[in-house]
Amino acid sequence: MADWSGLPYDIIHKVTTYLIAVEDFVSFSCVCPSWRSVYLSKQWNQVPQVPFLMFSDNENNGRIRSLLSLCTNKVYKSDLPEASGSRCWGSSLGWLVTLGPDLNIHLLNPLTRVSIDLPHISSLQTHSGEILDQQEFIEKAFVFNKPRENEPDLLVMIIYGPLGRLGFCRPGYSSWICIGDDDRGGFIDALCMTDRIIALSNMGSLFVVDIDGRAVIDITCPHSPQFFTLLFPLWDWEQLSLVESSSGDLWMVHQNRSGHRRSVVFIVYKYDFDKKWWIRLSGLGDCAIFVGDNCCVCVRAPDRFKCRRNCIYFVGKERERRWPNREMFADVGVYCVEDGSCGPLDRGPESPRYYSFPIWVIPTLN
Template structure:
């Protein structure tokens, strides 16, 4: 849309500022928010961080690298069925993890760790993982990149922007294939190891001011930073067929999502594995018991190599309710895959157990497959 001026747009550029602000607060996606501000100077004045509703924007799919030399990363917008490019040299040849607030945690072959936000062009350095990882013999840097860190989770809120001048948050790393834990913050020079007895871990999330983790067996623990240990919160739900487990906050409750794969014994097959089922459980914090959820109501989940996301589908254009949007995060279990991960993506309906594609293109990587990132502009 071309910019307008007083000669071409007349009364459109003279609309009351209060009306313009009201419109910006109900725009359904980030793309429309940016376009609104590009119309003319008066409309641009209404495009501020105070008027940007972060909860109304469907997560974007951050694609795998097109080339190891590329300084750009592509982001797929479902609401427009369109791909956007962002300058992101900090993610080049790095293992990436999607985080709240539009942030992406990156881990390089040099063991350096950063938080990068491509939407606001900001970078925060975290201590190197070389300060706490165990020796791994004569393995290549490429192998260490995909094998040391299973996930990085941060205590950044999606509801308020991070103070870039004085960032105050914690980061937790699941490392040594999830068998060990460590935490850090921008204010410290290293990582602090955590004594854990309930390992290995699959996933972590920041829920009501505390980090929670789920282990291989489905038990959930809470982190105690002061005592530098974990405390068991709940045992596993009665569900024994699984390949991946996730934790996610949805409508104020803590959910455990179980993902089941179907695997091929033929190693030469281009698609050695595919997702066939999801099961969802909610944790009753008063009884510490899991309850099976047959549907998510108007909510939908976004799972992958990112902090799991829950959204209200009716508030987002093109988002299907009672569904799980999943990306391919089966990295470590199939690390010998030559082509890379990225083919096992889709939308799972809890209503009829069907699976459809949410992205029909090809985007694969041996170390950093596609993942979900909320498009936050501030």
Template sequence: MWRGIGILLLMIALSRLGLCSPPFVECGGNMLYNLAESKIERLRSTLDGDDIDAKFVGSSHGWIVVLNRSNHGLLLWNPITQVRINLPSLLTLPDPQINCCGIVSKLILSCSPDQDVDQCRAMMIFGPLDRLAFCQPGRSTHWTPIGHFYWYKNLYWEADDDDEDHARRYADCVYSTTQKLFFCYVMWRLECWDLGDLECPRICWSEIVCYTPGVASEQETMALSFTTASYPNVMIQKFLVVAEEMNQLFLLDRHVCLRMGPDGTYRPLIYFGKYRGWDDHFPHQTFAFDAFKIDYISAKLIKTSMEGSLDGLAMFIGKNHSFAISTPTIHGLEKDCIYFTDTNRHQPPVGSTYGGHDIGIYHYATRTFSDCFYPRNTNKIKKIVPAPIWFTPNESTH
């Protein structure tokens, strides 16, 4: 098992960005990997004994989101300045017996609360059904759920009566500082939210995102079953990315093989019997990405497939607030690449030798992968505890 390195840190001019894991409580610090300079740094941690059961559930605008699983508390923690800001507890959510089971899929900020506390908003995807809620960090005493909880007849499609209580699961959310709006992806649909008025959160528009298959990713999916007769078990994860300099929204499809063999092909699930149980020796692994531009013009959503290029961008996705860098080579990064970490949405079996390991760099032009600190070779994969997460210190911390 690999020990988590703390924060993967990447130097960008005066700002730093990188990959991070939760704190090493026993040594009182965090290890940070500087991606641009390929070196490890150490930061002192002020998280105390009350936070020993802490879990990192997000990263945004220079803050790490910490969930205390023992008391359902949430806080923002700046590992550079060691400042802490308490967020409303998960116990303030509706149906706490359901939603307070330690599930926070994502939590992002509109800005750093120490820069503009009046305009700062936190948006969270929470609970076993991946619902949506928001608050004002440092001011709110409770979380406010927003969005429709279920699909309804005639609202999104002509549903049968049996489909009316089908839960809506939010997959990702992102904030545009240029447009001052949140964008959320929820089951084939893109929503745009204005949370400027705390008393009246407003959905600006909601449009269906038509399915667009990626030719290359479909070929790569079929290649997974080259040595087997069964179709591979694949999960597609959705990520939204905003390139602020271009004022452009992107949608990424991340294709994850749920059981990857050492030869790069899918391994079917095998049941060995009552005493040995299921074969769980093969880890999940990302094997392809598809990228699309998303534009909303004249009240119409336009989705454009990107072939062979990401317009020179470097994109960073995972449990962090997704972002893009327009001039990556200046900062020691590679252009047209997706830097990704494990989201842990596919939880490995208890006692498995893997988990938190799905990390790497995807070269979009050549559709190839390279390592990012940890090896991608399935023969070398080990469980990474805690799982890394991208972290971007804000300028006020320097």
């Protein structure tokens, strides 16, 4: 019998170049110590990944999180005591942002279990408005790769408080930093593309976020025919999400649930930075979009991951009993842009905790 552990390192490394899904690489690294050495060296070219769907934690065992791989259609169990009892937000860089019942905030890699402390929620400025639960104080959290001299590359941005304000920090900061003045709020989404952080307001305006100046700059022409039939502010059953396309364009996904709770319609727009208006797209080409309440990702040629192109994989805005005394549901499914049809996806455990619902997580071993 051949001794696979005796293969030269270069050959083992060559084999890894044919692996696509990150779970295949994990299985590969478990064969023997010499194969695992390739994983530990982190010297592989990881292709863009399709997100895992991480389910709510279950009331019976809060340590265990289940992750659905769309590539293999398998559910993997992950022991994540670091996320037990926490609200979680996914990101395109593989990190989770977690907010625990003790109101401590961390970055957590759900595959490697590496955890990084972030400033406590108490360092954020508070404003008037009803907050039913302190874990609800942060509406969204994002992780961007934003290098800066003599500082960590990772930058964490949040939308927080009843006014929808922006704040940020980096690992090692002692407190969160607020962006803009007290009158500048109402933000609903943000993303980082071509070294710029762009934020979207609840009135449909786009802003460039100046981290150094701690300010936001309006880049949308108020007289442009943007959004066409959209009215602002949005209704509760509507959601807007920003996403960078595989070709580097800025897209916006409009999600409408005005009908029956299982009825959903998506419209995708492309932003023209020269004319400063949105152009409605007729399709996504060979791309698929993964939309959640926080993380939105575009993947090209998803069929190699056994996903459907020209489709939108979504986690609904409605939460599964997210806060006490608020009965809500999480709707997950696949929307075909071509014909408007909608199909189901696995929704996970039947007894999720009130503060938790499914999120998209980009797997990474880095």
